[in-house]
Amino acid sequence: MAEAILEVFRGDRESGGAKQYSVPIAPGMVVLDALHYVQGHLEPDLAVRWNCKAGKCGSCSAEVNGRPRLTCKTRMDSLPQDKPITVYPMKSFPVIKDLVTDVSWNYRVNKKIPAFAPKPDAKWKMYQEDVERGQEFRKCIECFLCQNVCHVLRDHNKKEEFGGPRFFVRTAALEMHPLDSRNRARLLKDELGIGYCNITKCCTEVCPEEIHITDNAIIPLKERVVDEFYDPILKLVRKIRGAPKPD
Amino acid sequence: MTDISKYETHEYDVLIIGAGGAGLRAAIEALAQGARVAVVSKSLLGKAHTVMAEGGIAAAMANVDKADNWKTHFRDTMNGGKRLNNWRMAQLHAQEAPDRVRELEQWGALFDRTSDGEILQRAFGGHSFKRLCHVGDRTGLEMIRTLQDRGVQQGFDVFMECTIIRLLTSDGRISGAFGYWREQGRFVVFRAKAIVIATGGIGKAYRVTSNSWEYTGDGMALAYEAGADLQDMEFVQFHPTGMVWPPGVQGILVTEAVRGEGGILRNKNGERFMEKYDPKRMELSTRDVVARSIYTEVKEGRGSEHGGAFLDISHKPAEYVKKKLPSMYHQFKELADVDITKGPMEVGPTCHYMMGGIRVEAETAQASVPGLFAAGEAAAGLHGANRLGGNSLSDLLVFGRRAGLSATQHAKSTAHGVIDQQQIAEAEREMLAPFDRSPGENPYSVHRDLQEVMQNLVGIFRTEEDMTKALNELEKLKARAAHVRVEGSRMFNPGWHLARDLKSMLTVSEAVTRSALARKESRGAHSRIDFPGYDEQWGRQNNVTSREAGVMKLRQVPVKELPDDLKQLLAEEATLGAAK
Numbered sequence: 001m002a003e004a005i006l007e008v009f010r011g012d013r014e015s016g017g018a019k020q021y022s023v024p025i026a027p028g029m030v031v032l033d034a035l036h037y038v039q040g041h042l043e044p045d046l047a048v049r050w051n052c053k054a055g056k057c058g059s060c061s062a063e064v065n066g067r068p069r070l071t072c073k074t075r076m077d078s079l080p081q082d083k084p085i086t087v088y089p090m091k092s093f094p095v096i097k098d099l100v101t102d103v104s105w106n107y108r109v110n111k112k113i114p115a116f117a118p119k120p121d122a123k124w125k126m127y128q129e130d131v132e133r134g135q136e137f138r139k140c141i142e143c144f145l146c147q148n149v150c151h152v153l154r155d156h157n158k159k160e161e162f163g164g165p166r167f168f169v170r171t172a173a174l175e176m177h178p179l180d181s182r183n184r185a186r187l188l189k190d191e192l193g194i195g196y197c198n199i200t201k202c203c204t205e206v207c208p209e210e211i212h213i214t215d216n217a218i219i220p221l222k223e224r225v226v227d228e229f230y231d232p233i234l235k236l237v238r239k240i241r242g243a244p245k246p247d
Numbered sequence: 248m249t250d251i252s253k254y255e256t257h258e259y260d261v262l263i264i265g266a267g268g269a270g271l272r273a274a275i276e277a278l279a280q281g282a283r284v285a286v287v288s289k290s291l292l293g294k295a296h297t298v299m300a301e302g303g304i305a306a307a308m309a310n311v312d313k314a315d316n317w318k319t320h321f322r323d324t325m326n327g328g329k330r331l332n333n334w335r336m337a338q339l340h341a342q343e344a345p346d347r348v349r350e351l352e353q354w355g356a357l358f359d360r361t362s363d364g365e366i367l368q369r370a371f372g373g374h375s376f377k378r379l380c381h382v383g384d385r386t387g388l389e390m391i392r393t394l395q396d397r398g399v400q401q402g403f404d405v406f407m408e409c410t411i412i413r414l415l416t417s418d419g420r421i422s423g424a425f426g427y428w429r430e431q432g433r434f435v436v437f438r439a440k441a442i443v444i445a446t447g448g449i450g451k452a453y454r455v456t457s458n459s460w461e462y463t464g465d466g467m468a469l470a471y472e473a474g475a476d477l478q479d480m481e482f483v484q485f486h487p488t489g490m491v492w493p494p495g496v497q498g499i500l501v502t503e504a505v506r507g508e509g510g511i512l513r514n515k516n517g518e519r520f521m522e523k524y525d526p527k528r529m530e531l532s533t534r535d536v537v538a539r540s541i542y543t544e545v546k547e548g549r550g551s552e553h554g555g556a557f558l559d560i561s562h563k564p565a566e567y568v569k570k571k572l573p574s575m576y577h578q579f580k581e582l583a584d585v586d587i588t589k590g591p592m593e594v595g596p597t598c599h600y601m602m603g604g605i606r607v608e609a610e611t612a613q614a615s616v617p618g619l620f621a622a623g624e625a626a627a628g629l630h631g632a633n634r635l636g637g638n639s640l641s642d643l644l645v646f647g648r649r650a651g652l653s654a655t656q657h658a659k660s661t662a663h664g665v666i667d668q669q670q671i672a673e674a675e676r677e678m679l680a681p682f683d684r685s686p687g688e689n690p691y692s693v694h695r696d697l698q699e700v701m702q703n704l705v706g707i708f709r710t711e712e713d714m715t716k717a718l719n720e721l722e723k724l725k726a727r728a729a730h731v732r733v734e735g736s737r738m739f740n741p742g743w744h745l746a747r748d749l750k751s752m753l754t755v756s757e758a759v760t761r762s763a764l765a766r767k768e769s770r771g772a773h774s775r776i777d778f779p780g781y782d783e784q785w786g787r788q789n790n791v792t793s794r795e796a797g798v799m800k801l802r803q804v805p806v807k808e809l810p811d812d813l814k815q816l817l818a819e820e821a822t823l824g825a826a827k
Contacts, residue, residue, distance in 0.1 A: 028493020044742025045735030116355030
């Protein structure tokens with residue numbers, strides 16, 4: 001039976017390094033299968049998060065051959081077999097152990113976003129064409145690969161000032177909900193620091209759900225922020241008409 | 248004597264174990280009722296198996312088929328469950344599901360729409376009308392995210408990656424729970440006046456399953472050990488369509504929505520074999536029937552190359568398939584190199600769902616131990632001998648809410664119980680023992696053997712001989728599980744976690760096997776080769792499992808008699824027909 005060499009990060013916050021394992025290859029095998037093989041036969045304490053194993057829960061994110069991926073959707077036969085396949089934890093989050101990282105920061109950011117608040121006179125009639133954009137964003141499985149790859153977080157570690165692509169997607173879903181009544185422009189500008197994003201589209205590239213994060217979520221939100229805070233004409237119109245200010 | 252002050256300790260009115268649909272809905276209700284609530288979850292928030300529910304939420308909203316109403320939904324559920332259901336649960340479920348769906352929409356869920364702006368509903372196996380509210384084939388994700396956001400907004404406390412290993416009782420009632428943080432392996436004590444078990448199913452006891460590592464029957468085993476009754480444990484649902492190839496994806500769910508949208512099943516000779524087994528409902532027959540049909544086709548030599556059947560949706564326009572079944576399209580393309588818009592999928596039965604579980608009262612979701620409640624897959628009763636697709640998500644909402652409500656009412660009427668330090672000391676000792684053993688077996692190899700036993704001896708078709716053998720094997724496995732050795736430290740150590748989960752899996756596996764052995768008939772998901780037909784006597788009884796003096800006991804309890812108006816309702820079936 002053919003074998004592959006898997007090079008996996010083993011260690012914790014303090015120390016660690018790469019360790020190689022020889023894994024038998026079966027047809028259609030994915031990287032997560034290989035990790036399970038290591039766990040089940042070689043090292044039972046190898047720490048790896050996973051749940052659905054079908055690309056629907058977003059638990060098994062890691063960096064395979066340097067690329068952020070869901071290990072359950074990364075086929076071994078899509079990777080070169082003549083050298084070790086490297087599997088490392090997501091770089092933008094602190095390592096807990098092996099491939100498991102501390103992603104709790106994401107849950108803290110999420111709490112800052114005001115939830116859906118329906119218009120008081122909502123009739124609950126919505127048409128497919130009106131919900132489609134929101135549905136695109138709600139496909140997000142919270143794998144945090146977009147957060148991991150975003151240079152504002154990965155290279156500059158702006159976790160205090162910047163929310164990251166995942167939470168622009170969530171905010172966009174709320175803002176573009178046909179019946180939502182809130183305005184989250186100030187949140188986007190001040191709390192989530194959307195201005196830091198310089199639309200390099202790395203997030204869009206790694207999204208396993210193929211959400212057009214930059215084009216459909218971030219850019220329209222940036223436009224909203226500009227309209228709200230930086231457009232002198234609109235500002236004047238608003239002053240005269242007394243239109244509501246963002247929350 | 249253990250001093251509990253050495254443990255991290257938390258105090259709540261209501262503790263909810265499990266953060267899938269039922270647990271989150273229970274938490275939302277308990278919060279709304281003013282309780283102090285915590286949710287404990289083995290995984291990160293939002294990763295529970297609810298995200299894998301694809302097809303939809305069954306609720307008689309009559310948006311598409313105007314003739315639908317709760318009575319028809321009730322009847323379909325009772326017939327699907329072969330009348331072994333708790334009728335009151337089936338009634339409440341059918342009556343309340345539409346409100347629970349509307350509530351989700353008011354909390355921000357975006358369902359697919361009809362042309363006049365209502366929530367769109369699709370056809371599903373065993374449902375007389377188009378009844379499943381859905382979002383493409385990712386309805387469960389929509390539901391869990393909506394509930395998660397709602398709970399976060401209301402401000403519940405969530406203990407993520409924390410596993411409960413013991414329910415604490417004093418004077419026979421719930422006083423709290425003891426668990427450990429997966430990350431550091433530290434122990435944690437929860438004092439609680441009421442506990443809701445919402446831990447889902449037992450799929451990981453089988454080799455071919457759609458379930459993730461979490462579904463090891465923890466909640467059922469914890470409740471059983473605390474003295475609660477389990478019910479209907481013989482009824483394990485094998486979903487007819489799991490992936491069969493390649494090997495790594497074997498068991499992964501292929502949503503029933505494929506058939507709901509018009510998918511056709513064929514054998515290797517190209518025959519549409521459901522014509523033989525259920526000519527009226529064909530592919531949209533109930534899951535027990537379709538699973539057995541596929542199994543039989545394969546067994547009799549008419550299966551696909553990799554031992555499954557062919558499921559084909561490629562006669563529908565490619566754009567339609569991609570729109571209505573996007574996850575399936577990607578799943579097959581990426582994992583199996585199959586383009587489902589062009590050719591058929593290979594599918595076969597996979598262990599998917601547990602109809603049995605903790606025996607509860609219909610209105611309150613209260614188990615037989617005071618202060619203990621259960622909802623969702625962990626509870627028994629609603630689905631009887633076989634669950635209809637789509638009835639699970641609605642179950643989570645209807646009975647999750649009811650459990651949260653009753654748990655809060657219970658908590659308000661009672662004081663905190665005493666924490667029994669002996670119980671904590673025992674649980675801690677047992678949990679740490681695998682580190683001290685040398686030599687000892689790897690928990691993974693015991694788990695693999697357990698899965699083979701359940702898969703081969705207590706699977707879709709069962710016999711007395713097989714199951715007697717299974718009971719013997721389970722005894723040996725129990726002995727092996729008590730002597731597993733764990734390597735490494737307590738920090739995020741999956742081998743150690745599995746060593747504990749094995750204990751729960753063995754408990755529920757024994758309950759499944761004993762109940763299945765006792766039921767000398769075939770009904771719903773329970774098929775006996777040695778007793779192929781219905782038995783009227785057994786049709787009026789539920790199997791109930793409980794622990795007496797440390798030993799598993801089985802007894803039969805009469806199924807609750809239906810009131811006359813509902814009896815009448817079921818009798819009307821013949822005039823309406825079962826499926827459109």
